[in-house]
Amino acid sequence: MAFTKKRGNTSPEVSTASLPDIIFMLLFFFMVVTVLRDAELKVKVNTPQATELTKLEEKSLVNYLYIGRPLERYHSLYGTKPRLQLGDKFSSVKDIPLFLEKHKIKVPENRHGQITSSLRVDGEVTMGVVQDVKTELRKSNQLKVNYSAKKRAD
Template structure:
């Protein structure tokens, strides 16, 4: 009996929390690795339409993004309300597309280049005119793999 009580008296009552930071750091690193920071600030309003026949984009490094939509409120004074193209983080013209694609291409290993995909993130309310111009330019540049970005239609 006396043996028991003695032992209990000696042992540290608090659980060591020293390893808690390690656990949290592990979580932190997990999230840091998994999430991709959007490299470009959106200057145009893009609400992609709904569709059902979707394909997932595989490797992020093989994708370049082209945004088309109306400029957001703060840029409307300078750029008007007509739908515009945004490449990277700035407003661009259709003729800037080849250079933009080339800049992305040089970062990709040569073996993977045929699998480069252009993701067109286009606002649903945009008319086809500007989209058509972009498509024509992409075809002329030889960038034929295109992904029309869309959201999954919710099931009824």
């Protein structure tokens, strides 16, 4: 008969010797794709949806400006009006030029023209704050702007 036992001389355990290699491979994958979050959000940002999106390619050429209402735990200190957050602190529009300059010195000079400002703005915020920020960006000659948005499925 064909149904004869074939095992017997091989040990039944699966070799785990390659397990570290597999895990390391996964590890490297995650290390490469990881973007460490550099700033803790203090404002609520829920970006709106849109369809005509472009991807921001190089993270080092992007600076982020967050606009939204302060989170609940900051209400007593900062109120509920929409605020601007630069880096990890609440800022006023006047702080933008310095913020841009601080980012600029980290970028090689020949790439200064490619710096993009990513505006991560909550969809519920009114345009007043956004307009002030835009005006300040224009005054600081930072004209490349990306309105952060989520992909809308349609």
